[in-house]
Amino acid sequence: MKNIGVLISGGGTNLQALIDKQGSVIKSGRIVCVCSNSAGAYGLERAKKAGVPTKVIRKNADCGGDVLEFNRRICEYMKEMKVDVIVLAGFLAILGGELLSEYAGRIINIHPSLIPSFCGDGFYGLKVHEAVLSYGVKVTGATAHLVNEITDGGRILLQKAVYIKDGDTPEILQKRVMEQAEWIILPEAVEMVCAGKV
Numbered sequence: 001m002k003n004i005g006v007l008i009s010g011g012g013t014n015l016q017a018l019i020d021k022q023g024s025v026i027k028s029g030r031i032v033c034v035c036s037n038s039a040g041a042y043g044l045e046r047a048k049k050a051g052v053p054t055k056v057i058r059k060n061a062d063c064g065g066d067v068l069e070f071n072r073r074i075c076e077y078m079k080e081m082k083v084d085v086i087v088l089a090g091f092l093a094i095l096g097g098e099l100l101s102e103y104a105g106r107i108i109n110i111h112p113s114l115i116p117s118f119c120g121d122g123f124y125g126l127k128v129h130e131a132v133l134s135y136g137v138k139v140t141g142a143t144a145h146l147v148n149e150i151t152d153g154g155r156i157l158l159q160k161a162v163y164i165k166d167g168d169t170p171e172i173l174q175k176r177v178m179e180q181a182e183w184i185i186l187p188e189a190v191e192m193v194c195a196g197k198v
Helices: 013-021 043-049 059-063 067-080 097-102 126-135 170-194
Strands: 002-008 029-036 054-056 085-088 107-111 139-146 156-163
Touching: 002 013, 002 043, 002 067, 002 170, 013 029, 013 043, 013 170, 029 043, 029 067, 029 170, 043 054, 059 067, 067 097, 085 170, 107 170, 126 170, 139 170, 156 170
Parallel strands: 002 029, 002 085, 029 054, 085 107
Antiparallel strands: 107 139, 139 156
């Protein structure tokens, strides 16, 4: 059984999907901690309700804005909690330094588009869905991938397509992509990595 650490920044809907799929989809791992870079993240409440230990590490307030120190502290906490696999579930900070090298090949991210479209620096959250709609594509979706030093550039694990409908707004599309793609493939990708199938 692998120990999973989840990094979040906001509401924690992807974290909730992981919590809900423990034991059914995620059979080879268990969530042992949740770390957020925002003290006000509602995902911390979701973790507490599920009995999962939490910690807040903020780049500016706790690390003086030092990116390497921020990554070092997250890495230190993951090691302290004996984490084997890290999942980015709506974590709005770029990883690097010690954390990337220590957990190479064991960090999973979910991105709300079909990589290589609408990804890379600056493409996160609603910005992805705004770009999708303004470009006029008919199909979008989500991608679960491994994390490396290139933003959204790691090995693709799973993808799921979602059709765009007339009248979609970025908010409506975001919700559909979460429900029809992200919440399905992220737990599956986590199980793949925990079970050693990657």
